[in-house]
Amino acid sequence: MPASTSTTTALVLNHFTKNQANDNGEDLEKLTDECKELLLSLPREKGWRTAYLYKYKGFWCQSEEIEAIISFEKHFQPRDTDVILASVPKSGTTWLKALSFAIVNRKKFAISSDDHPLLVSNPHDLVPFFEYKLYAEKQVPDLSKLPDPKLFATHIPFAALQDSIKKSSCRIIYICRNPFDTFISSWTFSDKLRSETAPPLLLEQTFKMYCEGVVGFGPFWDHMLGYWKESLERPDKVLFLKYEDLKADATFYLKKIAKFLGCPFSMEEEKEGVVEKIASLCSFEKMKDLEVNKSGRSIKNFENKNLFRKAEVGDWVNYLSPSMVKQLSQLTEEKLGGSGIEFKVLP
Numbered sequence: 001m002p003a004s005t006s007t008t009t010a011l012v013l014n015h016f017t018k019n020q021a022n023d024n025g026e027d028l029e030k031l032t033d034e035c036k037e038l039l040l041s042l043p044r045e046k047g048w049r050t051a052y053l054y055k056y057k058g059f060w061c062q063s064e065e066i067e068a069i070i071s072f073e074k075h076f077q078p079r080d081t082d083v084i085l086a087s088v089p090k091s092g093t094t095w096l097k098a099l100s101f102a103i104v105n106r107k108k109f110a111i112s113s114d115d116h117p118l119l120v121s122n123p124h125d126l127v128p129f130f131e132y133k134l135y136a137e138k139q140v141p142d143l144s145k146l147p148d149p150k151l152f153a154t155h156i157p158f159a160a161l162q163d164s165i166k167k168s169s170c171r172i173i174y175i176c177r178n179p180f181d182t183f184i185s186s187w188t189f190s191d192k193l194r195s196e197t198a199p200p201l202l203l204e205q206t207f208k209m210y211c212e213g214v215v216g217f218g219p220f221w222d223h224m225l226g227y228w229k230e231s232l233e234r235p236d237k238v239l240f241l242k243y244e245d246l247k248a249d250a251t252f253y254l255k256k257i258a259k260f261l262g263c264p265f266s267m268e269e270e271k272e273g274v275v276e277k278i279a280s281l282c283s284f285e286k287m288k289d290l291e292v293n294k295s296g297r298s299i300k301n302f303e304n305k306n307l308f309r310k311a312e313v314g315d316w317v318n319y320l321s322p323s324m325v326k327q328l329s330q331l332t333e334e335k336l337g338g339s340g341i342e343f344k345v346l347p
């Protein structure tokens, strides 16, 4: 290693040891030197459940996620047959993974069979995240052995995806959810994840960060607008979905997803009730009750049981004060008004 590089690395390590040794679930010592050096150059803010969130390529992200994303950018080569499920965290990712897996694999795994993979595996094991699983912990997976079409997932905003993905013909299904419920789902989830020694995540303080855009993979409005614009320009590339719409009419959107993925339901399948059977297999009530979803961790640090909470539209009314509702309504209007993105916020 040239002297200058080793000096830089020593300085970087020293900086992190002195300034960022932290008690909040962020183990900086484990990161690659490349990532540590990058972190030094990035704006940072106090995180929700880690010491810091860093602004990387225009979005806020934890240090370990950045390390995995860098590796993903370097190593992942999309194929035209790949399908990427993209989402704002806590907006129905687990559900979309289950639905997409069931649709794509319905010839291989009969929906009514007693040993359907979704009965024994959490959806996050069947449709892996790039940043939490495939490229996490310095792994570089061999994806060639996975059967086609390969299903992957990410929370990375569209603008920050590598050009190879943007230019390829691989398809992206995006899901987001009204910001009120997304915030409450994120806040309750993050509070469950924080270490016992970390202070509680106060609602007011966390709400302020959310409205400033400082939330994992946020700001949420940029996240939504990025995929929304692409879905308008390239409807064959990006299918834009909203959690509330799926809740209101799952079978309609199941058909839409199947058509988008090039495997529409046949008349015969529709007559046999395959669409309704998938909706039922992937329903919140069914999935929450499965043993595999009541225990264990499919993603490091995330207990499966915490992925299934209430699944309601409008649960935010139980938490947000009138002034918070006013603030978030104004913010949503300011950022998304006129874009065409509109949400149902009450049942």
Ligand SMILES: Nc1ncnc2c1ncn2[C@@H]1O[C@H](COP(=O)(O)OS(=O)(=O)O)[C@@H](OP(=O)(O)O)[C@H]1O
Binding pocket: 087, 088, 089, 090, 091, 092, 093, 094, 095, 181, 184, 185, 186, 282, 283, 284, 285, 287, 307, 308, 309, 310, 311, 312, 315
């Ligand atoms: N099958 C199914 N159907 C409908 N809704 C479901 C389903 N599975 C999970 N959920 C609800 O989705 C919320 C979690 O969001 P994500 O799956 O995006 O979380 S994550 O980003 O993958 O961690 C979280 O919402 P809240 O209950 O409001 O917190 C889950 O309860």
